[in-house]
Amino acid sequence: MKVLLTNPIFRHWARPNCFPVGLGYIAAVLRNAGHEVQVLDLNALRLEQKAIELTIRDTEYDLFGTGGIVTAYSQVKELVRLSKLYHPDVPTIVGGSVSSSIPETLLTRTPTDIACIGEGEITVVEVAERVANRGSQVDLTDIAGIQYKDSGGAIIHGPVRPPITNLDALPFPAWDLFPMEIYLDNPVGVINAAKWNDGVPQSHAVVRSINISASRGCPYRCTYCYHDFMGTKYRHMSAARLVEQICHLVESLGVKYFLIQDDLFIVDRKFVYEFCDRIEETRLGVQWECASRANLVDDELLNRMKKAGCYCTSFGLESGSPEILKEMNKRVTIDQAENAIRLIHKHFGFKYHSMMIGMPSENLRTIQESIDFCIRNDFNPQVVFYATPYPGTELYSQARQRGLIQDEEQFVLTLNEQGENISCNMTHFTDKELETLKEYMVRMVGAANKEKH
Numbered sequence: 001m002k003v004l005l006t007n008p009i010f011r012h013w014a015r016p017n018c019f020p021v022g023l024g025y026i027a028a029v030l031r032n033a034g035h036e037v038q039v040l041d042l043n044a045l046r047l048e049q050k051a052i053e054l055t056i057r058d059t060e061y062d063l064f065g066t067g068g069i070v071t072a073y074s075q076v077k078e079l080v081r082l083s084k085l086y087h088p089d090v091p092t093i094v095g096g097s098v099s100s101s102i103p104e105t106l107l108t109r110t111p112t113d114i115a116c117i118g119e120g121e122i123t124v125v126e127v128a129e130r131v132a133n134r135g136s137q138v139d140l141t142d143i144a145g146i147q148y149k150d151s152g153g154a155i156i157h158g159p160v161r162p163p164i165t166n167l168d169a170l171p172f173p174a175w176d177l178f179p180m181e182i183y184l185d186n187p188v189g190v191i192n193a194a195k196w197n198d199g200v201p202q203s204h205a206v207v208r209s210i211n212i213s214a215s216r217g218c219p220y221r222c223t224y225c226y227h228d229f230m231g232t233k234y235r236h237m238s239a240a241r242l243v244e245q246i247c248h249l250v251e252s253l254g255v256k257y258f259l260i261q262d263d264l265f266i267v268d269r270k271f272v273y274e275f276c277d278r279i280e281e282t283r284l285g286v287q288w289e290c291a292s293r294a295n296l297v298d299d300e301l302l303n304r305m306k307k308a309g310c311y312c313t314s315f316g317l318e319s320g321s322p323e324i325l326k327e328m329n330k331r332v333t334i335d336q337a338e339n340a341i342r343l344i345h346k347h348f349g350f351k352y353h354s355m356m357i358g359m360p361s362e363n364l365r366t367i368q369e370s371i372d373f374c375i376r377n378d379f380n381p382q383v384v385f386y387a388t389p390y391p392g393t394e395l396y397s398q399a400r401q402r403g404l405i406q407d408e409e410q411f412v413l414t415l416n417e418q419g420e421n422i423s424c425n426m427t428h429f430t431d432k433e434l435e436t437l438k439e440y441m442v443r444m445v446g447a448a449n450k451e452k453h
């Protein structure tokens with residue numbers, strides 16, 4: 001069966017540098033199941049609207065798939081509309097956090113037939129099998145991990161799909177189906193950050209790099225984070241498999257730098273140590289970076305990571321106020337945050353963390369505490385975000401309960417790409433006051449908000 005997968009544009013203002021890892025896995029498992037997979041990577045190709053429409057019109061396929069972060073909603077809606085316009089009988093399936101966090105909006109406000117909830121590798125293969133064997137209508141009964149519309153338009157919830165526990169059993173993402181040279185020409189990672197400005201590479205002297213994923217899930221439950229998406233059960237591929245993936249990318253694409261883009265890479269210390277041992281044994285000399293957490297780093301771990309090629313690690317610091325950290329359910333103390341900043345700077349020379357403003361309890365004192373924290377720790381945040389209730393988060397439930405968000409689709413359409421504007425003000429300040437306070441904070445702490453990387 002023929003499957004067309006489309007990748008919406010991600011950050012229209014920036015050159016394409018983020019490989020769509022999840023879609024890469026979806027393409028790989030569908031191909032392994034015997035389907036003919038074509039990828040229309042709009043983020044890499046940046047086609048004009050007319051060209052997108054003609055390409056979808058002129059491509060023959062039996063299943064249409066797309067996905068992305070919730071911020072991609074309007075594009076996903078348009079792509080599904082185009083597919084239905086030119087291929088009305090072809091089922092459409094949408095995955096990614098957009099589909100998991102707003103499935104009902106997707107199914108009722110767009111011509112999406114099937115919303116894939118959570119990890120998609122097993123689900124999509126089962127759906128494709130039913131589509132391939134369909135008679136007059138696709139029977140989706142009992143497929144776990146989906147919501148879909150029945151013939152009468154009612155939304156049916158399939159059973160819950162358990163998390164994939166053995167990530168080693170997954171194939172590598174199907175990099176060969178994507179225009180990889182475009183991604184490799186537009187590098188990722190802190191090592192390349194200084195070579196970008198407002199989404200445009202400033203120099204060709206960049207390190208060939210790619211983003212990869214090694215683990216899924218996060219055991220913490222911060223209120224601004226969508227932890228139900230990949231679940232709170234942390235799972236990682238084996239260190240051997242991760243190193244095998246890295247070796248493959250070094251050999252096949254000449255990659256020298258790896259951005260491990262997981263929510264949190266250092267939950268399981270034993271795994272990190274084993275990865276460090278194995279990557280050193282390869283003697284490839286590759287460098288890498290990952291996300292960490294203030295309460296999980298210490299001298300010994302960072303030292304080991306650095307020796308094994310880790311170029312930098314950073315974490316979402318979010319606030320310098322104990323009260324706000326508590327409200328976020330961050331489970332990090334101010335002492336831990338200060339210690340982590342000092343240690344990471346000592347080992348890597350970076351203070352590359354992010355801050356937030358605008359949690360519901362934010363007040364003048366808590367904002368001043370955040371500013372004082374940054375000044376005291378001689379720290380210029382990479383960015384100060386507005387706290388934003390992204391769908392699927394605890395903050396989002398609070399905003400709905402307080403009546404701050406009436407219509408989910410309208411709200412999602414106001415979400416900008418990086419939380420740079422106020423989408424939903426949860427504080428007692430007016431929007432104007434909050435904007436002024438954010439500008440003040442950005443100025444006082446010397447955050448790099450003006451630059452887009």
Ligand code: B12
Nearest residue numbers: 022065066067070071095096097101119120226261418419
């Ligand atoms: C890496 C990452 C980024 C990267 C790159 C994203 C990218 N293009 O790949 C960067 C740093 C740029 C980024 C930015 C943002 N991110 Co982000 N990011 C992540 C992170 C940590 C990992 C993504 C990942 O690699 N996952 C692993 C792969 C294997 O999973 P996957 O891509 O989701 O794909 C699987 C399924 O979704 C599904 N699937 C995916 N596509 C398809 C398609 C089909 C057809 C099917 C059937 C299935 C399917 O199957 C895949 C395999 O299982 C996730 C957290 C997480 N746990 O996923 C947050 C996450 C996706 N990000 C999030 C947010 C909020 C943002 C920002 C808005 C943050 C901000 N304020 O700036 C921005 C948005 C930028 C923009 N322009 O839109 C939220 C999304 C919440 C939501 N409701 O959608 C998440 C879930 C974080 C969280 N836990 O809250 N992000």
